[in-house]
Amino acid sequence: MLAGRDIIRVSDLEREEMDALFSFADELAPVARGKSDLCRGKVLAALFYEPSTRTRLSFETAMLRLGGDVISCADPSASSAAKGETLADTVRIVEGYADVIVIRHPLEGSAAVAALYCNAPVVNAGDGAHEHPTQTLLDLYTLRAERGRIEGAWVLLVGDLKYGRAAHSFAYGLALFRANMACVCPPGLEMEGEVSKRLARISGRPALQFSSIEDLEKDEELRAASGGKPMRLFDAIYVTRIQKERFRSPEEFEAVRSSYSINAEVLRRAGDDTVVMHPLPRVDELDYGLDSDPRAAYFRQASRGVPVRMALLAAILGKSASPQPRGVGARHAVPLHAPPEYPKVETPGLTCENPRCITGQERHLAPDFREIEGTVCCAYCERPIALDSAGPASRGSKTNKE
Ligand code: NCD
Numbered sequence: 001m002l003a004g005r006d007i008i009r010v011s012d013l014e015r016e017e018m019d020a021l022f023s024f025a026d027e028l029a030p031v032a033r034g035k036s037d038l039c040r041g042k043v044l045a046a047l048f049y050e051p052s053t054r055t056r057l058s059f060e061t062a063m064l065r066l067g068g069d070v071i072s073c074a075d076p077s078a079s080s081a082a083k084g085e086t087l088a089d090t091v092r093i094v095e096g097y098a099d100v101i102v103i104r105h106p107l108e109g110s111a112a113v114a115a116l117y118c119n120a121p122v123v124n125a126g127d128g129a130h131e132h133p134t135q136t137l138l139d140l141y142t143l144r145a146e147r148g149r150i151e152g153a154w155v156l157l158v159g160d161l162k163y164g165r166a167a168h169s170f171a172y173g174l175a176l177f178r179a180n181m182a183c184v185c186p187p188g189l190e191m192e193g194e195v196s197k198r199l200a201r202i203s204g205r206p207a208l209q210f211s212s213i214e215d216l217e218k219d220e221e222l223r224a225a226s227g228g229k230p231m232r233l234f235d236a237i238y239v240t241r242i243q244k245e246r247f248r249s250p251e252e253f254e255a256v257r258s259s260y261s262i263n264a265e266v267l268r269r270a271g272d273d274t275v276v277m278h279p280l281p282r283v284d285e286l287d288y289g290l291d292s293d294p295r296a297a298y299f300r301q302a303s304r305g306v307p308v309r310m311a312l313l314a315a316i317l318g319k320s321a322s323p324q325p326r327g328v329g330a331r332h333a334v335p336l337h338a339p340p341e342y343p344k345v346e347t348p349g350l351t352c353e354n355p356r357c358i359t360g361q362e363r364h365l366a367p368d369f370r371e372i373e374g375t376v377c378c379a380y381c382e383r384p385i386a387l388d389s390a391g392p393a394s395r396g397s398k399t400n401k402e
Contacts, residue, residue, distance in 0.1 A: 003315070003318035004318070007124060008131070009124070009133055009169070010172040012133065018140065022137075022311075024315065025308045025310065028311055031065055033065075035067060037067035040068065042099045043099050044071070044101075045097060045098035045120075046070065047073050047091075047114075048076075050106050052074070053281070058302075059123075059134075062305075062307075062313055065310060068313075071097060087105070088113060088117040091114045092117055094120075095119055100123065100316055101118065103124065103125060104127075107127065107360075107381075108128035108358065109357050109358040113380060123313075123316070129168075129246050130165055130381060130382065131165050132169045135279050136169040136170050137312060138308040141304055142300065145304070153177075153179045153235040153236065154180045154234045154236075155235060156183075156216075156236070157183045157207075158184045158240070159184075159189070159260065161185045161191045164241075164243055175203035182216060184211070185209075186211060186212075186259040186260060189242070189256055193384075194383065197375070231266070231270045232270060232271040232274070233271075235273070235274065239286050240278065241282055242256060244283075261284065263290065264293075270295075275296075277298055342370035342377075342379070343370060347367070347376065350385060351367050352378035352381060358380050358381065359381070
């Protein structure tokens with residue numbers, strides 16, 4: 001069902017497809033410590049232009065456990081990128097060597113560009129502050145394993161929701177499964193407008209937003225729903241670190257540094273079954289004192305990266321054992337490797353203004369703007385562009401819905 005598909009964003013997967021992947025991961029879990037030959041003869045290329053421990057090593061382990069082989073480029077300064085080669089050229093070379101490409105890159109939209117330029121399926125292992133869909137798969141799988149449900153679960157997202165790609169993708173995944181979500185983040189680290197708008201559209205309601213756990217505990221609605229103990233409502237607290245490397249200035253980072261910490265005191269107010277999740281690495285937002293608490297699920301979460309990525313790789317390589325769910329797949333009858341299936345908007349002369357967009361580096365890319373949730377966005381990084389009064393939106397284009 002997923003054979004040959006690119007996985008760039010959470011929205012590239014249907015909910016039924018994720019369920020099928022989770023069942024497949026259950027089936028594969030016993031061989032996540034052994035060896036199968038499901039993907040024998042297949043090669044995975046890991047192109048990592050940004051630091052990684054868990055994501056790269058678990059993808060590589062997954063492919064090796066499936067009986068396949070791995071080629072890796074984990075140091076951009078040792079690849080032709082250092083000589084000025086574009087990503088579009090690199091992936092066209094690498095598809096000659098590999099059957100599937102996993103890419104991590106600091107620029108938003110980079111995985112989409114890789115998918116656009118090569119025929120091998122591309123999996124996004126994190127593109128700047130945009131998305132990290134395979135982290136979401138293992139996060140949802142962990143919630144399902146630890147709490148027995150995703151739909152209807154209560155999840156508290158804590159941390160840097162502005163720059164955290166893992167948090168963005170997880171929030172989209174939770175919304176898709178109709179989980180309940182509340183967010184706690186220091187002022188300045190809230191989700192960007194377009195991310196919360198997409199979330200509200202998927203889940204049908206805006207996420208609850210607080211600037212501290214103390215704030216959340218004062219919320220009347222949550223107090224009423226929880227018998228006066230809001231922290232006990234949550235099935236999981238999902239903590240993320242402040243994404244220091246994405247801040248525009250050291251001052252911006254200093255203003256929020258060490259502004260929250262999940263420790264034994266917070267957990268004392270949570271439920272007996274409330275698990276603590278974290279995509280890791282942690283810095284100072286998650287106290288080491290929690291590690292011995294059975295509710296600390298983050299190391300279990302990280303180890304689930306192997307069976308989940310085994311399931312995904314096998315499925316993409318056409319080895320899925322799971323039946324195709326009914327009614328799924330029609331949306332993907334569109335050509336693979338097409339830009340997002342949103343209406344194109346003509347914006348002559350405009351370029352994306354997001355300084356972290358791949359279009360700023362790959363000058364050969366044709367600007368491409370789409371209407372996403374009623375807003376004109378760059379098709380690569382999916383960030384909105386400002387259209388002034390003389391811009392296309394005000395000239396009667398169907399983009400001016402807000
Ligand atoms: C995350 C990432 O790289 O986005 N890490 C991971 O993949 N497990 C989270 C982070 O770096 O904070």
